[in-house]
Amino acid sequence: MRAKEEDILEIVHKARLIEQSIISPSTRWFRFESAGAALPFEPGQFYRLTLSDSEGEFERSYSFSQTDLVSSDRFFELIVSEVEGGRATEWLFNAELGAEVSLKGPYGRLLLPDPPAKKLLLVATSVGLAPFLPMLAQLRAGPSAVEHTMVHLRLGVRSPDEFIYQAYLQELKSACNWFDLSVYFSRQLPVKPQHWHHSGYVTKGLDQEPLDPIMDRALLCGNPMMVDDVYKILRSRGFGPRSVVREKYVFASETRASKVQSTSSADQALLKDKIARYAKGPKDNT
Ligand SMILES: Cc1cc2nc3c(=O)[nH]c(=O)nc-3n(C[C@H](O)[C@H](O)[C@H](O)COP(=O)(O)OP(=O)(O)OC[C@H]3O[C@@H](n4cnc5c(N)ncnc54)[C@H](O)[C@@H]3O)c2cc1C
Structure with a gap:
């Protein structure tokens, strides 16, 4: 409960x-x-x-x-x-x-859907993977929970060395036929890419992915702009707020009180750079 x-x-x-x-x-x-x-x-x-x-x-x-x-x-x-x-x-x-x-x-509110979805789409960038790890462990532990569920994780990272939990996810993929994994590398593909490795962002091909807005559910986590982009695509596919749960890793608004004056322009530059990198270049979350 x-x-x-x-x-x-x-x-x-x-x-x-x-x-x-x-x-x-x-x-x-x-x-x-x-x-x-x-x-x-x-x-x-x-x-x-x-x-x-x-x-x-x-x-x-x-x-x-x-x-x-x-x-x-x-x-x-x-x-x-x-x-x-x-x-x-x-x-x-x-x-x-x-x-x-x-x-x-x-x-x-980012929880496994109850009752289970026909297909559960998980979308994360970088450490946005964090909440999905215990969920996947729970699904693996309870076969009845996945009886009618196909789980597809779309994970976005910058480069192969930023593909965290690679061994864990690959083992899960080989052991569990209900689990499908696609990894999107925004800057650099692995030297020997697998068929489930893609260049680009987690939004790639999402408009073509077989999805049913009535029976399927989506959970999105990580960079706020990625979450908004994915949500926009899902909305255009007929999904609504009840079938998509979003968790944005917004950063705390407070900064070091004593340094606000002296670092505000540096903070703004950092933020601007991140936004620009997300918008124009690699769209990952860190
Ligand atoms: C619900 C929720 C769950 C979260 N879970 C995780 C998690 O599991 N793992 C994790 O790593 N983080 C997570 N975060 C983000 C985390 O809470 C912090 O915001 C993050 O670790 C940065 O904190 P900091 O104190 O190091 O940076 P701060 O001192 O808050 O920020 C330093 C400066 O960098 C800017 N900044 C901060 N973060 C970013 C960013 N991502 N992009 C661009 N500029 C930034 C700030 O505006 C500030 O100017 C989560 C956030 C939320 C809301």
Whole structure:
């Protein structure tokens, strides 16, 4: 049964970092352990972490990405993309094992459809993959849940070295006939591309993909502009807001209070550059 948000959102959990690793040039993986009770969570949901640095406390949202849903719900994992000069990036990428965070949640409507869709389309760019990992693990664990469901993941990355969870997704693809994977490389294809590797963006060919707006469902996660572009195509295919759930990885509006004046033009330049790169060049999410 789904956790009732109103019952649990006020609880502040504490957790400490117990493991981390670099999983791509721009992405880190983190594993935390709750200092107390288990953390309620349904695959697809996110928590708000409160971090603390020399300028005080600040909050950032992160999707839980763990694929082990059985051994203990006192652990959670995050995959985090580096944002240059980002406050949480700085905190997380420099954190020592044992570092403590506070967190509240779970939040989010990006959940597996109930009842299952005939075809479930998952679209993500880069770390937008995070909420889909526990969902895929849940589908794999419960064969009845996928009885009538075909799941197609369209994942957008810049280059082969940014294809995170490659081994996990490839193994899932070979083991589960209900799972289909297409990866879109916006800047550079692998040296030996597979038939499910494509150059370009996750929107490529989406207007031709066999989809039924009545029976099928779509979940979109990651770069806000990608989410809008994909949603626009799905709308033109007859999908409505009830059959498409969108989670945009919008960044926090707050910046370092004491640096707002001095860095605002740099921040704007960074943002402009990201938007320009998305709009004209590689349309990925980081
Ligand atoms: C529901 C939700 C779930 C999320 N889940 C994840 C997740 O699982 N993994 C993950 O990596 N992130 C996730 N995010 C994004 C995350 O919350 C932070 O915004 C991100 O990590 C950047 O935080 P920061 O403190 O490092 O950067 P900030 O200090 O917030 O930003 C530094 C500067 O960079 C700009 N900036 C920040 N992010 C971007 C960006 N993406 N593109 C362009 N400019 C930017 C800011 O405007 C600011 O000027 C999620 C966001 C939401 C809303």
